[in-house]
Amino acid sequence: MMMPRGQQLLLPANPWFIWGSLITALALNMLQNMGLWGRAAWLPDLLALILVFWAIHQPQRVGVGAAFLLGLAMDVHQSALLGQHALAYSALSFLAIGIHRRILWFSVPSQALQLLPLFAAAHALTLIIRLLTGEYFPGWSVVLSPLIETLLWPAVSVLLLLPQRQAPDRDDNRPL
Known part of the structure; x- marks a missing residue:
């Protein structure tokens, strides 16, 4: 597969970094839910964002099974219906x-716009499951969450690709 012009050749992703970022996102989601706002509907789902990033950039290492297990962990933490987040994360990863x-052929802002429907579908799936089980409607602020995740996509892309952009051995005479 040919690379688009001007795109930098990346190093292979370190599996420890991939799984460390996923565990960190899980921990941040858990802290965010216990924090000042509680489970506010407008808060972005950082784990979903990182899962989508690695599913796009490393689909061999992070797949639907990992998304399902991380979703179960979120369900247990939030005392939600078991499988609610697991289903949403699995569908999102798929x-x-x-x-x-x-999607990798597009620029990062274009990628963010194309991922907005995916994030919206995952939140809609979670909302439908919640409503079918008799929980309350969290309000229209739930629409902000996919928008915030879309706005965070460029920052996450730069941050998570940073270790792959470094040359393994620095050399002033080598262009890569």
């Missing part, structure tokens, strides 16, 4: 893996 080859 859709991200389905578009991973196409």
